[in-house]
Amino acid sequence: AACAVREIVPDLPEDSGAARVLERTRAAGGVTLASAPVVVSGGRGVGGADGYAVLEELAGLLGGAVGCSRVATNNGWRPHSDQVGLTGTKVACDLYLACGISGATQHWVGCMDSRTILAVNTDPEAPMVSRADYAVIGDVHEVLPAVVAELRARREQRAGREEERVLTRG
Numbered sequence: 001a002a003c004a005v006r007e008i009v010p011d012l013p014e015d016s017g018a019a020r021v022l023e024r025t026r027a028a029g030g031v032t033l034a035s036a037p038v039v040v041s042g043g044r045g046v047g048g049a050d051g052y053a054v055l056e057e058l059a060g061l062l063g064g065a066v067g068c069s070r071v072a073t074n075n076g077w078r079p080h081s082d083q084v085g086l087t088g089t090k091v092a093c094d095l096y097l098a099c100g101i102s103g104a105t106q107h108w109v110g111c112m113d114s115r116t117i118l119a120v121n122t123d124p125e126a127p128m129v130s131r132a133d134y135a136v137i138g139d140v141h142e143v144l145p146a147v148v149a150e151l152r153a154r155r156e157q158r159a160g161r162e163e164e165r166v167l168t169r170g
Helices: 049-062 070-074 105-111 127-131 140-169
Strands: 038-042 065-068 095-099 116-121 134-137
Touching: 038 049, 049 065, 049 095, 049 140, 105 127, 116 127, 116 140
Parallel strands: 038 065, 038 095, 095 116, 116 134
Antiparallel strands: none
16 A cells, blocks of 8 residues: 655754764874774773873884773773773774783673783783783883883884995995
8 A cells, every 4th residue: 555755854953962973083094993903902000191101102113003991991091982892992903912901801802803912911810811812910111111112122223234235235
C-alpha cells in the first residue's frame, strides 16, 4: 500500500545541547595515535604534566606519538584524545612503550593489539609488567632520559659517518 512521506526538519536552538564539531586538528608530522608505528604512553608514574616532556622527546626520535592512561586525562595532564584504552583510542602499533602505567584492564584492552609491548615501571608486580613482552624495572625519570641520550648519540654517530663518506667521495 502507498504511504505518505513527510520530511521533518527540526528547528533547534544553537544551545540545545546537540554535539557539533568546532575544530579538527592534525597531529604534528601527520602521525596520529591510532596510526603511529610507535606509541610512548605515560601514566601515574610520570608524575604530572611536566613529566611528559621526555615522552614527547622519545616519541619524536622514534617517529611515534604520545599516549596516556585514564589517570593522566583525569588529572588534566593530557587531553582525552591522547588516552589509550577502552574509553580512549585502541592502538595496534609496532612498539608500545608503557611508562609508569600500572596496566588496568581498561588500558590493556586499548594497547593489547600492539606487536611488542615494553613496560617501564618501578613495580615488578604491576599488571602491565606481567603482561608486557619486555619490562624494565626502574624509574621512568631515570630510564627514559638514558634511552633518549643513547638514541641521540647513535644519531650523531650515524650523521658523522655519513658526513665522512661524503667527504671521502668528493
